[in-house]
Amino acid sequence: MPRSLTTGSPWRVILTFSVPLLIGNVVQQLYQFADAVVVGRHLGVDALAAVGATGSLLFLLLGFVWGMTSGFAIPTAQAYGAGDAAAVRRSVATGTILTAIASVVLMTVGPLLAGPALALMRTPDALMADATVFAQVSLLGAPTMLLFNYLAALIRAIGDSRTPLVFLILSCGLNIGLVILIVGFLNGGVGGAAVATVVSQAVSVALCLVYVRRRIQPLHPRRADWKVTRADCVAHLRLGLPMGFQASIIAIGTLSVQVALNGLGAASVAAYTTASRVDSLAVALLQSIGLASSMFVAQNFGGGRPDRIRRGxxxxxxxxxxxxVVLGGTLIVFGPALIRLFVGDGSGDVVALAAQMLVVNGAMYWVLGPLFVLRGSLQGLGDAVIPTVTGVIELVMRVGAAVVLGSVFGYIGVVWSNPLAWVGAVVILVAAYLAADRRLARMPSAPGIVTPTTPIALVGPTDGSMTVETVVTAPVPLPKPARRARRVGSRSR
Known part of the structure; x- marks a missing residue:
């Protein structure tokens, strides 16, 4: 159910909000584990490598729209924190229309690009056929994945992180069952694994729609709300496009790593793919804290509580x-045993290479955790520029390390590309957030307790008007110090 993130101890609120996200990400990664285990055990290491070879391409094509639709939910969270019900409804309508358009475009164009793109990536001939099929089926079903991502983001934007978890668990359970049935018993191949994911996502979309319709009145747009204006679209795209671009930049770096791996042979591809499955579970846990921070900051920024943002x-x-630190130590110790779940004991070279990646990444997770928190917090403040810049830095460092270190040290050089990219990004994020924190310190806090039913007018640096409408129709970055005097004098109580 809807919940305000503008009251209570900040760390408790963030932790409570993030726990369902943590569990959800674990569940999601577990069903990806199940996919990989079924594919690897029933279809062989080459089939597993073929699925892995599509990862960076799908991340590039799907990641942009995933990032964009997540950005569409930030204005909704800001409006909810400000208590403006009309603006929440308009934000929902605008984001839904933009998500639907993006989904249709991706479903139409994506499958046509899959084969040529995989060829440009120098995908090994032995993997090409299965990789193409898996990518095409996944892209044809992209609308179900994107709509679930957007609906779940909307529900979280109003403070409910538990309900998307329930739907995700049901979807993951269904996906595991379908993969076992289609791949294990019906011999559906890697295309069958992709079909199972699409069908399970479609079920989760239906569950989200039914729940929102029956239980969450604030997210019900009225007929007039669907008449979105150019300003509404621009305001949502202003946050959504940079977040999508940021995801694409990271995906390009991942794609470059994939190209470097393809030149090292199938064993390296299989090892990196398998290690990535284990690594992604730990990374997802850290991402959950970052997402919780983003929603916390967005609601409190909308509610006029810079003091809570700084503490949180x-x-x-x-x-x-x-x-x-805990996750890194766990992967370093138990990584090889987890790898053997995918490939068995007969692939010693794959296990050894994959374990190297888990040791390197696990030792550097302490950098990745703050990266997610600071990036999410800046996005919650409406700042899409710095997160995008850090994405560019990650791209440059990841590609540079993969190409240079990969050519000198081989597989282990490619593995180090990710931690080096994290270090480059977090340096910029720390500096950017410290600057934002100084501006937050000079902002006045709203008196009393802010709830979603208490509208608070905030300044938006557009045409000089001081209304709640400005906040939610145009998510604004943190005001510059020069605007402080006008902001204080114009705040309505």
Missing amino acids: VVQATWMSVAVA
Whole structure:
């Protein structure tokens, strides 16, 4: 059910909100584990490598729209924190229309690009046929994945992170059952694994729609709300496009790593793919804290509580470091055993190479945790520029390391591309957030307790008008100090 993130101890609120996200990400990664285990055991290491060879391409094509649709939910969270019900409805309608358009475009164009793109990536001939089929089926079903991502983001934007978890668990359970049935018993091949994912996502979309219709009145757009204006679209795209671009930049770096791996042979591709499955579970846990921080900051920024934002971000950063240390140690110790779940005991070279990646990444998670928290917090403040810049830095460092270190040291050089990219990005994020924190310190806090039913007028640096409408129709970045005097004098109570 809807819940305000503008009251209560910040670290408790963030932790409570993030726990369902943590569980959801674990469940999601577990069903991806199940996919990989079924594919690897029933279809062989080459089939598993073929699925892995599509990862960076799908991340590039799907990641942009995933990032964009997640950005569409931030204005909704800001409007909900400000208590403006009309603006929440308009935001929902605008984001839904834009998500639907993006889904249709991706479903139409994506399958046509899959084969040529995989060829440009120098995908090994032995993997090409299965990789193409898996990518095409996944892209044809992209609308179900994107719509679920957007609907789940909307529900979280109003403070409910538990309900998307329930739907995700049901979807993952269905996906595991379908993969076992289609791949294990019906011999559906890697295309069958992709079909199972699409069908399970479609079921989760239906569950989200039914739940929103019956239980969450604030997310029900009225007929007039569907008449979105150019300003509405621009405001949502202003956050959505940079977030999508940021995801694409990271995906391009991942694609470059994939190209470097393809030149090292099938064993390296299989090892990196398998290690990535294990690694992604730990990374997803850290991402959850970052997402919780983003929603926390967005609601409190909309509710005029810079004091809570400052405390919450510091506390979330320390939580992410603690979690990162535990996760890193766990993967370093138990990584080889987890790898054998995918490929068995007969692929010793794959296990050894994959374990190397888990050791390198696990030792550097303490950098990745704060990266997610600071990036999410800046996005919650409406700042899409710095997160995009850090994405560019990650791209440059990841590609440079993959090409240069890969040519000198081989597989282990490619593996180091990810941690080096994290270091480059977090340096910029720390500096950017410290600057934002100084501006937050100079902002006045709304008196009393802010709830979603208490509208608060905030300044939006557009035409000088001081209304709640400005906040939610145009998610604004943190005001510059020069605007402080006008902001204080114009705040309505």
